[in-house]
Amino acid sequence: MNVPDPISYLAEPHRRKHGPAGYADYRDFKPWLRDEFVFRCVYCLFRERWYPNGSAAFSIDHVVPRRVDPTLINDYNNFVYSCTRCNSIKQARIIIDPTKTAFGEHLRVEKTGQLSALSDDGRFLIYALDLNDELLVKERLFRNKLFDLYIEFGSSHSSIAELFSQSFSFPSDLPDLKSLRPPDGNSRSGSENDSHHARRARGELGNYY
Numbered sequence: 001m002n003v004p005d006p007i008s009y010l011a012e013p014h015r016r017k018h019g020p021a022g023y024a025d026y027r028d029f030k031p032w033l034r035d036e037f038v039f040r041c042v043y044c045l046f047r048e049r050w051y052p053n054g055s056a057a058f059s060i061d062h063v064v065p066r067r068v069d070p071t072l073i074n075d076y077n078n079f080v081y082s083c084t085r086c087n088s089i090k091q092a093r094i095i096i097d098p099t100k101t102a103f104g105e106h107l108r109v110e111k112t113g114q115l116s117a118l119s120d121d122g123r124f125l126i127y128a129l130d131l132n133d134e135l136l137v138k139e140r141l142f143r144n145k146l147f148d149l150y151i152e153f154g155s156s157h158s159s160i161a162e163l164f165s166q167s168f169s170f171p172s173d174l175p176d177l178k179s180l181r182p183p184d185g186n187s188r189s190g191s192e193n194d195s196h197h198a199r200r201a202r203g204e205l206g207n208y209y
């Protein structure tokens with residue numbers, strides 16, 4: 001079965017794909033961020049599908065907080081996609097930027113659902129965002145177990161395959177970036193054609209990620 005490792009931090013820094021510009025309200029960048037960071041929180045790795053209200057449980061996080069540098073409030077290159085839990089805990093703290101450093105060098109998800117720190121920055125991330133909170137650990141453990149069940153029995157038990165799909169497939173409401181017209185265009189022009197929505201339309205998108 002061809003399924004990716006579903007709960008792990010990236011081994012490389014995130015390379016930005018899109019470059020929309022010109023929205024007066026930074027919240028209008030959200031569809032781009034959803035697609036850019038593949039519908040999950042860069043900090044805790046929770047996915048939109050893990051929340052009953054999906055993308056409504058997510059928001060835009062300013063890597064350099066608004067209070068620290070208000071000039072970056074509408075700068076796409078200063079945004080990452082975060083669940084509202086992590087975003088509100090983070091507040092105005094400055095932590096490492098997943099587009100500059102690979103979080104996989106700082107954090108590892110254990111089978112138990114616990115995160116281990118691999119560096120001082122990793123330790124700080126866990127502390128600052130309370131990433132080993134009991135509820136988060138339980139949730140990761142549950143998803144890990146579901147993943148293992150799917151690997152072992154998914155092909156013969158449709159109910160397991162269905163539960164796995166609910167956890168690890170793409171959201172059904174993929175944003176159609178081609179229909180959006182950022183006021184100042186897209187500095188990484190043509191990236192709309194590489195969106196998950198466009199890839200699904202071409203039949204190129206896998207079932208899981």
Ligand SMILES: [Zn+2]
Pocket residue numbers: 041042043044045046082083084085086087
């Ligand atoms: Zn989060």
